[in-house]
Amino acid sequence: MENNDEWFIDILNGDFQNKYIMGNIIGRGSTSTIHSCLYKGKKKYACKIIPKNKLKKLETQERIQILLRLNHENIVTVKETYDDAFGVYIIEDLAHGGELLERLASRGGYSERDAAKSIHDAVKALEYIHSMKIFHGNLRPEKLLYATEDENSPLQLTDIGVTTTSMSPYKILYCAPEVIATSEAQLASDIWSLGIVLYIMLCGVEPFRNADEMFPSPYWDDKTIAAKNLLACMMQKSPEKRPTARELLKDSWICCERTSEYSMTDAVHRLREFNARRKFKAATLAVRATRRAIAMSHCHEEIRS
Ligand SMILES: Nc1ncnc2c1ncn2[C@@H]1O[C@H](COP(=O)(O)OP(=O)(O)OP(=O)(O)O)[C@@H](O)[C@H]1O
DSSP, rough: OOOOOSSSSSSTTHHHHHEEEEEEEEOOOOSEEEEEETTTTTTEEEEEEEGGGGGHHHHHHHHHHHHHHOOOTEEEOEEEEOOOHHHHHHHEEEETHHHHHHHTTSSOOOHHHHHHHHHHHHHHHHHHHHTTTTTOSSGGOOOOOSSSSTTTOEEEOOSOSSOOOOOHHHTTOOOOHHHHSOOOOHHHHHHHHHHHHHHHHHSSSSSTTTTTTTTTTTTTTTSSSHHHHHHHTTOOOSSGGSSSSHHHHOOOTTTTSSSSBBOHHHHHHHHHHHHHHHHHHHHHHHHHHHHHHHHHHHHHHHHHO
């Protein structure tokens, strides 16, 4: 078994506590807990705490090296990392503007053009990491956060390849067919996952797997051919046939060239229901994960004493 005690800098001996004051929990995922934290009494950051028992040492060290190198306006910047016997602590920019679907669902209505603007930001982030041959591997709506509360805030991608991806039924919704079949993701798998996010944004329901009709009535009656064509390309079964992120940046719908400004009020109602269900499922997974982490930390304490 690996000795997890000293992966990087020991948080207890390092200067984490001199620099940061840990604040409230602002988010929970199935592998981590996210706190706000205050740097030198001045600037707020997010601190993501991942228990080491959910990570593989070498893989995590490599991924953290990558994360620290990333620098793009549509990616949440990782500032530094720490670790102690319990976990890895990733200090990153605090995304003040909340999650993508939360913001859309809180609006009275939104258009294909509004959806395209957000997707354009997500595609720019993918183009950047894909150009370095890095894939996200776990792209879902909660990985797309607004940097600020401003209406024109950039959308940012987070959690690039840090956690090991367990396949819960909830996560499978966003997994490309090749990931479900082989558990191996590739660059094109991110394009499929983003396609699912866009599908949900446009009609407020998830795609019906194995259905004959990809765009069933009444959900898709008022959507443009350009939007449907784009989705049909992004969600092709064969990964080789999907457009690359670079190609998507030239797509006229994504670039908002004549993209419809008609307000999709039905979609927003359905999106609110979808979002409530999504939050409930994510919270259930997070509670289970927290219980497991607490049980593990008790074991750890017992072994130490
Ligand atoms: N930098 C950040 N700023 C603000 N909120 C954040 C930040 N990072 C994560 N969050 C919030 O915390 C929630 C959980 O984060 P995330 O999904 O990355 O956890 P996770 O444990 O890696 O998830 P999983 O392992 O289930 O994929 C997000 O949905 C988001 O609301």
